[in-house]
Amino acid sequence: MAKIITDNLNLWYGDFQALINVKAAFEEKKITAIIGPSGCGKSTLLRVFNRMNDLIEGVRTTGEVLIDGENIINSHVDLVALRKKVGMVFQRPNPFPLSVYENIVFGQKIHGDSSSKLELDSIVEQSLRSVLLWDDLKDKLQKSALGLSLEQKQRLCIARLIAVKPDILLMDEPCSTLDPQATARVEELMRELKDKYTIIIVTHNMQQAARVSDDTGFMLLGELIEFGRTPDIFTAPKDKRTEDYITGRYG
Amino acid sequence: MLRHLDEELKELHKEILKMGVLAQEAIFKSIEALKNRDKTMAQEVIDTDNKIDELELAIDEKCIDLIARYQPMAGDLRFITTGMKINAELERIADLSVDISQRVLTLVDKPLLKPLIDIPKLSAIAQNMVRDAIDAFVNKDVALAKNVVLTDSQADKLRNQVVDELVNDYMAKDTKTVDRAVPLLLIARHLERICDHTTNIAEDVIYMVEAKVVKHHPEELR
Numbered sequence: 001m002a003k004i005i006t007d008n009l010n011l012w013y014g015d016f017q018a019l020i021n022v023k024a025a026f027e028e029k030k031i032t033a034i035i036g037p038s039g040c041g042k043s044t045l046l047r048v049f050n051r052m053n054d055l056i057e058g059v060r061t062t063g064e065v066l067i068d069g070e071n072i073i074n075s076h077v078d079l080v081a082l083r084k085k086v087g088m089v090f091q092r093p094n095p096f097p098l099s100v101y102e103n104i105v106f107g108q109k110i111h112g113d114s115s116s117k118l119e120l121d122s123i124v125e126q127s128l129r130s131v132l133l134w135d136d137l138k139d140k141l142q143k144s145a146l147g148l149s150l151e152q153k154q155r156l157c158i159a160r161l162i163a164v165k166p167d168i169l170l171m172d173e174p175c176s177t178l179d180p181q182a183t184a185r186v187e188e189l190m191r192e193l194k195d196k197y198t199i200i201i202v203t204h205n206m207q208q209a210a211r212v213s214d215d216t217g218f219m220l221l222g223e224l225i226e227f228g229r230t231p232d233i234f235t236a237p238k239d240k241r242t243e244d245y246i247t248g249r250y251g
Numbered sequence: 252m253l254r255h256l257d258e259e260l261k262e263l264h265k266e267i268l269k270m271g272v273l274a275q276e277a278i279f280k281s282i283e284a285l286k287n288r289d290k291t292m293a294q295e296v297i298d299t300d301n302k303i304d305e306l307e308l309a310i311d312e313k314c315i316d317l318i319a320r321y322q323p324m325a326g327d328l329r330f331i332t333t334g335m336k337i338n339a340e341l342e343r344i345a346d347l348s349v350d351i352s353q354r355v356l357t358l359v360d361k362p363l364l365k366p367l368i369d370i371p372k373l374s375a376i377a378q379n380m381v382r383d384a385i386d387a388f389v390n391k392d393v394a395l396a397k398n399v400v401l402t403d404s405q406a407d408k409l410r411n412q413v414v415d416e417l418v419n420d421y422m423a424k425d426t427k428t429v430d431r432a433v434p435l436l437l438i439a440r441h442l443e444r445i446c447d448h449t450t451n452i453a454e455d456v457i458y459m460v461e462a463k464v465v466k467h468h469p470e471e472l473r
Binding site for chain 2: 235248
């Protein structure tokens with residue numbers, strides 16, 4: 001079943017059109033990878049799903065982006081609720097300069113959660129367990145998150161999202177600062193998380209897209225050129241432009 | 252954009268083509284040896300087989316190396332993986348030519364059982380199929396590849412005809428013909444197997460070019 005459906009989606013930064021008639025369906029509890037050269041609009045598309053583009057001046061979006069049937073492009077959408085439901089992981093892990101514990105409960109607090117200390121403790125444990133950090137950090141919960149390794153920081157950022165019980169995880173190049181081993185472990189984590197969450201990952205790493213995703217979309221100059229099952233895209237793409245890009249002929 | 256991989260793939264293409272030429276030569280010579288009762292030529296096929304085996308290993312190694320180093324995708328991936336399969340089929344075709352040559356060696360010192368009619372027809376089909384399959388590979392010619400696949404039934408029919416004739420008209424009637432009939436029967440069988448391997452090559456070519464699986468899906472040929 002599709003969790004996110006876009007239709008006739010267009011986006012402009014001032015005069016520049018960054019997304020052109022994007023039409024796609026992102027399946028629930030699947031991993032969808034968006035690939036394409038720099039500047040093709042893949043991060044812009046990702047940021048449409050939690051309205052992060054609203055923070056940029058001069059942005060105009062038209063068309064339809066249905067999440068669970070609701071068009072989130074509409075101006076009356078509750079952005080706080082939307083961003084709780086649609087969490088985002090960035091290229092560089094960005095934990096707050098707080099303790100591990102405070103990082104995870106931060107979301108609870110800004111969302112006005114009035115959970116007891118015991119409930120918060122349980123959320124922290126569950127969130128850290130779901131990103132496989134609990135065993136490493138259970139005795140360091142009060143230590144600063146800034147002292148963690150890059151991979152641990154990225155996992156912590158994912159745990160921080162999970163704590164507010166999202167449905168969708170957007171990942172913008174989540175492994176680009178990690179070494180191959182850490183990348184492999186984060187990919188494993190993504191596979192585990194997809195049982196519960198709809199994941200959309202933007203990546204420059206084609207092998208990563210091929211390894212980790214169920215569906216793949218290829219974007220070029222603001223257009224979604226091809227969208228399909230990952231094995232089909234990487235063995236038998238239908239569009240010559242997709243073939244040229246994934247075989248390294250583009251450019 | 253020019254890619255280093257393109258150079259490597261060109262090289263691989265050349266090597267597979269070379270394998271194809273050697274396999275074609277092996278069939279041709281084994282059939283000539285049969286027609287002309289030529290011991291020397293039959294022995295030549297047997298002796299040159301190790302050259303084909305070595306090339307098979309080299310091509311395999313090259314393909315694995317390219318996959319490991321370039322992690323090819325899409326058309327590149329299909330070319331390399333079908334290249335590996337075609338390589339194996341060609342090696343089997345060369346082996347079957349050796350088998351034919353060995354049967355020829357057992358036949359040449361004995362009087363001819365009967366004038367050969369269907370076996371030369373079958374060998375012509377086999378040779379044409381191999382030639383066309385290799386051409387289809389070189390020129391990415393799907394129509395020609397399909398034609399190869401469709402020709403295979405003719406080979407099956409001829410093989411059955413040869414077997415029926417040898418069993419019913421000779422071996423069943425006169426057991427003294429068995430030692431000359433069996434090698435001929437086996438040659439028909441080897442030729443038909445060559446056609447089967449060639450059909451696989453043609454099916455691989457169709458997958459390589461169009462990413463369409465026709466193997467075990469004859470309806471896809473239409």
